[in-house]
Amino acid sequence: SQQGEEDPQALSIQEGENATMNCSYKTSINNLQWYRQNSGRGLVHLILIRSNEREKHSGRLRVTLDTSKKSSSLLITASRAADTASYFCATGQYSGGGADGLTFGKGTHLIIQP
């Protein structure tokens, strides 16, 4: 079953601006991850935030996690044309008797206008 829901579905901004994408999920999680997919390519891991963490940074990326609201956000600062891609959140959860692996949302398609 689908776990993550990204918002917005599509986002177009000017180069240099910041891009913010949101993700909501339904069940308790062990961690939440963000991935990037360039057109016609596989997914590339960007960042992982654990359920006991509230914020994490990696270069121009900032991820927040609010487990009380079951939501996360990905902020890309000073966007570049190369950031044009689809961004997915994925949740890792564990249920008694067996781990469920990663469940992905539908993604946000980000377009950076030069």
Place this chain on the structure above:
Amino acid sequence: DTAVSQTPKYLVTQMGNDKSIKCEQNLGHDTMYWYKQDSKKFLKIMFSYNNKELIINETVPNRFSPKSPDKAHLNLHINSLELGDSAVYFCASSQAFGFTEAFFGQGTRLTVV
């Protein structure tokens, strides 16, 4: 060296045929997965293998069968292909089950005609 490689990259075949997609990872990971991405880019997990044992088998038709000859390989066999099987199939691997980052292959675009 490619971490997760899958072949072929493109596969066009007729309805009713049987086909296989191969996947290999050289990361020494314990867990491998197959995901299906539909035309709307929605990714759904199909199978995962941990130390050659099937851990997840989502509600996929039994025409799809994973085969893992060893920890580094997880191949996907599809029998009696249908039009609705057209999609991009991704192989992935991770160190631990759902708790660490997953590494993805480049995908196999399957088109059933």
